[in-house]
Amino acid sequence: MKLAVVLIALVAAARAQQNEAWCRCAAFITNDDDETMVYEYPEIPIDSCEEHNKCKNKCITEFNEYSGYGDMWAMTEDGITVGQSICNTLTGLHHPYVHNHYVYGYYEVCGGPWEYTGLASTGMLCCDDGVQEHCIE
Template sequence: MKIAIVLLALVAAACAAQNGEAWCRCGAFLTYRDTQALAYELPEITIDYCDQHNRCKNECITAIDEFSHYGDLWAMTPEGKTVGQLICENLTGIDWTGVHNHRVYGYYEVCGGPWEYTGQASPDMLCCSENLQVHCLNN
């Protein structure tokens, strides 16, 4: 049964690519021992085909660097909030009550496949109290 589901997913991705529906997603994640949380998703990137993993990865690296000023969680965004504040607000929206001393990692996804690590990590730690970004006291 699991094999059939995997095959159906692969066929669906291939059909989507043939119909011109290839896409690339970029996101910032928090990683824990047993789980990961999509903390912030950037605008979708258009790609031509679902086999363009390197293109998706490279464009996500650029998009994440531009959005976060190379991982600076205290950088201001066009919305007038810090990068970390936007992430804290998104995490609160998915029932995360607090974050203490966590790096934020860059990931990309091609055509509904698995999220893959871009190799990016914030140089500083993120701390959130309720829905507010706060300075981490113990790094």
């Protein structure tokens, strides 16, 4: 009997976790053959997996607050520029050289597809051997 109660409790807990709704926000750059996530914001709780607009709006706020409205030269709380933070990430992903790329904001609801927020950096990102540089177009 006790085993049955424990099993029922485990199944209920698993179902509750499946029903949790969440929102993910991230910044990506576009390459010729793929998209690369360059920054992921903390997960945002939402009430339902149907709340796409709420998720999108919260991600727009996150993108704007972190990047100074898309400014790759804005300073982060870590004392480096947004662009340098992204160059550091790209170096860790074996992409230390990036030239003339915009950074785009995306959101994901409950594990669905990434969707574009409509936001992009105001200037392009350039990394030369992992160091942010001003882009020459």
